[in-house]
Amino acid sequence: MSVPPKPESPLNRRQFLRDGARVAAMTGLGAIFGLAATRSAKDQSYVWQIDPARCVYCGNCATACVLKPSAVKCVQSYPICGYCDLCTGYFVPEPNALNTGAENQVCPTAAIERRFIEDPYYEYNINEDLCIGCARCVEGCTRFGNGSFYLQVRHDRCLNCNECSIARVCAGDAFRRVPASQPYIIKLTAHE
């Protein structure tokens, strides 16, 4: 009488142990890689910055920053600037004259310096020690001119708060975290 062949077990003890060891090894490796990746991400720090394409020059940067004056400053993009005599970022909408009189300047702290280049061109430079980030010049320049004035968080001043108090009230949702290795968003294109 022949013995019927023993049905093959779907998983014997040796295979079970081998598979178990493999799973444990893979889990361990995954944990090691995951930890490494997390640590590496922690090394990559981020800072706050303003996206000029989203800025609506609401003026909150001047008042909402924990620093006084604000860490947000106007910056000038010289390749975009038209070097206008009647600069709408420098002059109030209806100036009495195109000169450096305080009553003609749009900047409340006279932080924009106007320098004659050649007729009829003038260069405009920002004195960041005076700039309070109110964005009046940004609105004038962006609305009527080429938009060469725009706001940026200056990282020699910014405290990089975990929850930026300006970002909380930014009317254009223009604040975002950018890698500290590339902390500025450079404006390259003018409005036409």
Added chain:
Amino acid sequence: MKPPSHRTTLNRREFLRAGGGLGLAGLVASANPAARAAAPGRASPSAYDVSRFETTDPRLIGYVELRRFKAPRPDARRLAVGPEGRLWIAAGHYVVAAGETGAVWVEIAFNNPVRCVAVAPDGVVYAGLRDHVEVLDAAGKRTAVWESPRNRAWLTGLLATADTVFAADSGNRVIWRHDRAGQVLGRLGEKDKDRDIPGFVLPSPHLDVELHPDGLLRVNNTGRHLVEAYTFDGDREFFWGKPGMGIEAFCGCCNPIALAVLPDGRIVTAEKGLPRVKVYGAQGNLECVVAGVESFPENLRATRGESRNDTLNLSLDIAADSQGRIYILDPVSAEIRVMAPKPAA
């Protein structure tokens, strides 16, 4: 005897309902960026305020809108009226010819964005790309390409007459005068002390050239806020215009950005910053407003930074036909409006 109860002016249910409504309104307002910007206490402590220039005295409005239609292609930049009254539109990588109701007649594709267009009296089409002109016969077949004579070309305007083609090159701050074969015959508008020509000042790429019935060209010198009249040989005969935010002047740093000439010789101007279209007499006296700032609400919102807009080009363009109608292209709303003089009362 129980005294009659005094009815309160607001019961508890009404109070809760009103409070809920106010809360909902506040939530909506806080979610809207424009409303957040305008909320009391959040506005700039020293706002750049030109709001008083954003309304137009109704007595100055001299035109009514006949109709409007969508631009046939996205990124429309410039308009021209052809010899048969068709509207030619430079839009994206296309030149499109349309009827006065917007029905597309023909579309011609290009490899690069078309920045301006003109049609000669014999139907030959001239398309200005950034640094060259492409010539197409009346059937739309390319017959020639004219490279710019100088580097840094940025063509923004074209004018084609029976025997001459003028190309406005804002990159080089000059108007090139070509014969119909593309040969350069001369340059207009360059700084020249001996001829008392101060030169173009163009902070942004908006240089336009139009032919006036008096035989002189009209060119916008935006940085000087002037409309200048030149002979074909480049002599500056006269000029007019002044800077200012008021309706009679040209606003901002650099306006007017576009010109059109009506059959009776009056000049139509378009401005940016305060988007508005006006008609001036031949000597520069303001005659009327075609469309004031309030006529372009979407453009105004984009100009103020209150709306997201993918296009960098916010500038209006204008053209006039032989019947005195004015076409206005608004690239923000991507619409073309047809304006006609207001009927006499």
